[in-house]
Amino acid sequence: MAEIDRDKLLDIYTRTMKVNRTDEKFRELLMQGKVAVMYYCVRGQELVSAAAMAALEPQDYVVCTYRGQGEQTAKGIPMEKWWGECLGKATGTCKGKGGTMHITDPDTGIMVTTGVVGSGIPIANGLAMASQNNGDGRVTLVSFGDGAANIGGFHEAMNMAQLYKLPVVFLCQNNRYGEHTAYADHTDSPTIAERAAGYGMKGVRVDGNDVNAVYPAVKEAVDRARAGEGPTLVEAMCYRMMGHFFGSDFSYMPPEHIEEMKKEDPLPKLRKVMLERQFTEEELDKIVADIDAEIDAAVQHALDAPLPDTDEIYKDVLEEVN
Amino acid sequence: MAEITMTQALNLAIDEAMAEDDGVFCLGEDVSAKQGGGVFKVTAGLTEKYGEHRVRATPISETAIVGAAVGAALAGQRPIAEIMLMNFVGVCMDQIVNHAAKLRFMSGGQTPCPIVIRTTTGVGVGFGGQHSDMLEAWFAHVAGIHVVTPSNAADARGLMRSAIDANDPVIFIENILCYGLKAEDPGKGYRVPLGKAAVAKEGSDISLITYGRTVLDALEVAGELEKEGISVEVIDLRTIAPYDEETVLASVNKTGRALTLHEAVRPFGTGAEIAANIQEKCWDKLKGPVRRIGGTFSAVPFASHLEQAWIPTKEEIVGQIKASVGKD
Ligand SMILES: Cc1ncc(C[n+]2csc(CCOP(=O)(O)OP(=O)(O)O)c2C)c(N)n1
Numbered sequence: 001m002a003e004i005d006r007d008k009l010l011d012i013y014t015r016t017m018k019v020n021r022t023d024e025k026f027r028e029l030l031m032q033g034k035v036a037v038m039y040y041c042v043r044g045q046e047l048v049s050a051a052a053m054a055a056l057e058p059q060d061y062v063v064c065t066y067r068g069q070g071e072q073t074a075k076g077i078p079m080e081k082w083w084g085e086c087l088g089k090a091t092g093t094c095k096g097k098g099g100t101m102h103i104t105d106p107d108t109g110i111m112v113t114t115g116v117v118g119s120g121i122p123i124a125n126g127l128a129m130a131s132q133n134n135g136d137g138r139v140t141l142v143s144f145g146d147g148a149a150n151i152g153g154f155h156e157a158m159n160m161a162q163l164y165k166l167p168v169v170f171l172c173q174n175n176r177y178g179e180h181t182a183y184a185d186h187t188d189s190p191t192i193a194e195r196a197a198g199y200g201m202k203g204v205r206v207d208g209n210d211v212n213a214v215y216p217a218v219k220e221a222v223d224r225a226r227a228g229e230g231p232t233l234v235e236a237m238c239y240r241m242m243g244h245f246f247g248s249d250f251s252y253m254p255p256e257h258i259e260e261m262k263k264e265d266p267l268p269k270l271r272k273v274m275l276e277r278q279f280t281e282e283e284l285d286k287i288v289a290d291i292d293a294e295i296d297a298a299v300q301h302a303l304d305a306p307l308p309d310t311d312e313i314y315k316d317v318l319e320e321v322n
Numbered sequence: 323m324a325e326i327t328m329t330q331a332l333n334l335a336i337d338e339a340m341a342e343d344d345g346v347f348c349l350g351e352d353v354s355a356k357q358g359g360g361v362f363k364v365t366a367g368l369t370e371k372y373g374e375h376r377v378r379a380t381p382i383s384e385t386a387i388v389g390a391a392v393g394a395a396l397a398g399q400r401p402i403a404e405i406m407l408m409n410f411v412g413v414c415m416d417q418i419v420n421h422a423a424k425l426r427f428m429s430g431g432q433t434p435c436p437i438v439i440r441t442t443t444g445v446g447v448g449f450g451g452q453h454s455d456m457l458e459a460w461f462a463h464v465a466g467i468h469v470v471t472p473s474n475a476a477d478a479r480g481l482m483r484s485a486i487d488a489n490d491p492v493i494f495i496e497n498i499l500c501y502g503l504k505a506e507d508p509g510k511g512y513r514v515p516l517g518k519a520a521v522a523k524e525g526s527d528i529s530l531i532t533y534g535r536t537v538l539d540a541l542e543v544a545g546e547l548e549k550e551g552i553s554v555e556v557i558d559l560r561t562i563a564p565y566d567e568e569t570v571l572a573s574v575n576k577t578g579r580a581l582t583l584h585e586a587v588r589p590f591g592t593g594a595e596i597a598a599n600i601q602e603k604c605w606d607k608l609k610g611p612v613r614r615i616g617g618t619f620s621a622v623p624f625a626s627h628l629e630q631a632w633i634p635t636k637e638e639i640v641g642q643i644k645a646s647v648g649k650d
Contacts, residue, residue, distance in 0.1 A: 102428040
């Protein structure tokens, strides 16, 4: 595999740090009691989403889950709108009616964020089917967890996508847990990627903490999809460094395993790659500082923003009846 | 004007919509020509005209079918998904209830979900417990979905066009026993608006509110009672949810009596909601309690005499009407 070019690497770094700084900020606000909402941490998974989003074109579609902060911010939802939605404000992507688990922003290509495990997978097929029907050249990427690979819809959708050669990429972020249940306690097949073979599909498993592994794999899957060669199942191995959602119990996560996995933390690894490729410490720090400033401004904007009008509960139910 | 069956009516409506809009496509099990043009032949002939991409035969994967319809709708297309029999909606309920119905709302109006889910059902064909249920109340209980069922071929043509036009999900219930019903073809472009009931027969003594196949029973009973001097107004809801409250209330305000009738089981059925609403809003005009008739609260039996006994009978309808108007 050819080396990732420097511009693309910088792009991935920027997206990764945007995801990470957003995650840090969210936890800080929760800890300070400034906001009280459900938030599903992405610490440890930043690189997977960032590299995947960097492999897509702006017009491509994404379907993600409640743990979709990474895809959403890395794909480029404007920060003010993103924070607005998470804080339930009228200025949010969905006027405060979706919330952290249901972020939609078609302008950015984020078409559905679902709170129902695995449900986005069949929907991604439909987006891809529309692209196949109308020849718009778009690719759809759907992100989901290892737990979701045991939902019936996953299997139905894999089979259908391969049957029709849909332009879709299935990205399984294997963070080793489905809520409190460890991978080995919910799945006996050694990998999720190998399941692809059962559908006649291409499946690959990559180290989600290594930019040189995850980006090329997703890029190749995206290219194949766009070329009409059909779907790919990419399983990116990563680690959910926190509990299932912010503040939730994580006593079931063995401390020695957490310590071991900390050594795999994708962020220092990415920084090392960046330095090896002659980016300077100053350059990289400046990127983070700029992102922090942007996030601070967006958070303030969201905190100051108005709440949605109460009569919003009657709106957007059915067009014809509004 | 030629006569058409309900099957032909639905086929013509879909054909017309597909011809006018490239974004309209069908998907479902056995729907394409290769499989014989659909189990009930509603999509017959469409593959030959529009190709296999627009009449997609799918694997037996209800969740994937409706999920794909949802996704395609989010991308601006107008899919018509077929769930072969209504009992199988249980398999894909998540896609309908959590996604199709809610994506418009949860996205603040950004992602409407214009899909039609066609499904068939009906008691009286000997299909037994897992192929006969009328489950419209399941959907009527969820905000964000239209639930539609035609009682005649002309309405079928018009309602299907409106369902495809609608910018929201529509559950379109086709009663198997109605497929062969004939009517004069209302012609190209004919539409029956969603949410508008029909006064299938005017009357002055009691309002009989129903939909789907039981409209036929209602009309027959109304015709017989006319001879005995009881004037029954038959309301065919056509759209079950959200239903045409205005027409229903106006009728009950006029007649002062009401009876709801459906094939679906009586407890927690749509008739209960309509009856309660009438009770609340027409209280001062009511001359007696609102009555309800529905299917027996059990699985639909197989043996034909049991199945017939399960369905609301004409005698029961007559009995309830007579009791209501005080002539029993
Ligand atoms: C159909 C369904 N069942 C159960 C749940 C409750 N639940 C929420 S998240 C979750 C774990 C999912 O794990 P995984 O798919 O690996 O994703 P991760 O949270 O690790 O990103 C469960 C069981 C749900 N939301 N949906």
